[in-house]
Amino acid sequence: MPAFERRNPNLVLVGLEEGRLSPVEAIQALRTSSDSHTKKREIETESLASSEWRLNEALTELDSLIGLTAVKALVRELVAYIRIQRIREMRQLASEALVLHMVFSGNPGTGKTTCARLMGKLFREMGVLEKGHLVERERADLVGEYIGHTAQKTRDQIKKALGGILFIDEAYSLATGGEKDFGKESISTLIKAMEDNKDRFIVILAGYREEMAKFIQSNPGIRSRFPIHIEFPDYTVEELMLIADLMLKKRDYRLDLAARARLEAHLSRNLGSNSEHSGNARLVRNIIERAIRRQALRLVDRKQLTREELMLIRREDIEGNHEAVHRFG
Amino acid sequence: MKRCIVLGKPNVGKTLLVLRLADYMKVKDVDITFQDPGGAKYSRKYPMDIAVRELVGALPHQTKCLQSVSIEFRAGKGKKTVELMDTTGLIEQIHDDPLTRKAMAQTLSALRGAQIIIHIIDAHLAGHEDAVSDPTERDLDMQLAAFAGPRGGYCIVANKMDLPGAKRGLARIRRLFTGYKVLPVSAATGEGLKEVRRHVLRNL
Secondary structure, three states: OOHHHHOOHHHHHHHHHOOOOOHHHHHHHHHHHHHOOOOOOOOOOOOHHHHHHHHHHHHHHHHHOOOOHHHHHHHHHHHHHHHHHHHHHHOOOOOOOOOOOEEEEEOOOOOHHHHHHHHHHHHHHHOOOOOOOEEEEOHHHHOOOOOOHHHHHHHHHHHHHOOOEEEEOOHHHHOOOOOOOOHHHHHHHHHHHHHHOOOOOEEEEEEOHHHHHHHHHHOHHHHHHOOEEEEEOOOOHHHHHHHHHHHHHHOOOEEOHHHHHHHHHHHHHHHHOOOOOOOOHHHHHHHHHHHHHHHHHHHOOOOOOOHHHHHEEOHHHOOOHHHHHHHHO | OEEEEEEEOOOOOHHHHHHHHHHHOOOOEEEEEEEOOOOOEEEEEEEHHHHHHHHOOOOOOOOOOEEEEEEEEEEOOEEEEEEEEEOOOOOOOOOOOHHHHHHHHHHHHHHHOOOEEEEEEEHHHHHHOOOOOOOOOOOHHHHHHHHHHHHOOEEEEEEOOOOOOHHHHHHHHHHHOOOOOEEEOEOOOOEOHHHHHHHHHHOO
16 A cells, blocks of 8 residues: 555544544554654645545546546546555555556547546545646657666656656657667666656556557566556547537537537548547537637627527537548648 | 644543633633534634533533634733634544544544644543553553654643542553653642643743
8 A cells, every 4th residue: 555545644534534443543543644754744734524525526527527437437446445455454454555557548539638637636635646646748758869868858757747647648659769769768767767656656658559559568567567457449429429518518508409410420420430530529629619619700790699599509500521621630 | 823732532521621721811701613523613702601511511522523712821921822622532432423423533633733732531530440450552542642742742631630539540640651741630620720821831
């Protein structure tokens, strides 16, 4: 179990409130927590209730995401696992250190970054991570230009991620450069840092499915250190429509029937086309944002506007397929 | 403002000590701020005698949440305000009532933010417990002393010194808690309040 979970007195107090710990056990746990403080953290002024509240908030946010059943199931498992490990530890049972490094594979726009950000929040509220922030990096941020530069650059980024999550997008590109590429040095620096700072940060490697699979297979060091693999499948048309509804609802808009039919037709055409943007939420967001702008243009010269008209997105506001290809090409 | 927490097992006289100390410090009407475990706060002003009648009782867990009183201490030429926090009693086992459990969590949470800690032990009871079998590691008072003792500003108040057998209890407490400051007090009669006041003053 990570050291700062033991150090998190808030969790001890939650245990007491929920009747899993007696006051004596709670005092004991608090005592060991303050004993193990090398550098005494400031007395947390945040109340217990707010930490628990934020955890629930993050879980609700996760649940409100469309699709992503695999991720949701995994997060539930992890939340339960962490809670139980915590209780086991308080009762002086053996508890394992958590290895939470992950590989996210899937096309762009399938929710990888969104999930990583939410996990950061969840892990902070559960006491696994100190800060839970997300540091999003790619090859260019980690790999240097001359010998010795790479290790330094990679270490700098890791330093920024301590206490949170280091999210490396298109991580496979670290291994594609050939024998003399500096990407390899970056990988070994990363692995070294993961050993040195075991409980202090989580690494998430993200990228396309095939490339990531190849990357992981060819690096035994990586394979053994990333026990959690999550696939982010492309969204189905139904899921994309739900996402569109949700986005519009948040912005106080809605589609009329014709617009809905056009959007659906557009999305299913796109899904078959196997293009880079097929089946992802970013495509939907772009279409919707465009539609909102087009609706504004349609309405802007009118003298009188009803509330209804301001909310409604019509068929002509949704752009046709050829325009979309042009825009995203 | 420094915070002074008063804690201990149920029914050792925490609330009475807080009120008597306020009385001793010439507070006429006590303005008590009640802080719910849920986060709600409200305050009420009591004349001293009514506060004692309403808030102090013979049953355990009379105090359901943090109750704090601000007291002004003269320190040198100036004045310093101390927040005196009365808390829900701590027991050894898991309590059945979720509200009481919450209140106990609140007690421990407040303990972590307090600069002065007054830990009350019932000397009368200690004098009548079987002196042969000493408390184990599991004893709440032992654990509390071990946790709060090193934090500074800590003292043990052996309360109820007016009752029979309390002298023996005091001796036993002194023996069990060697190395800690132990003050004999009777909140009921007012004996020993001077020393408690001095302890608070010294840690300002």
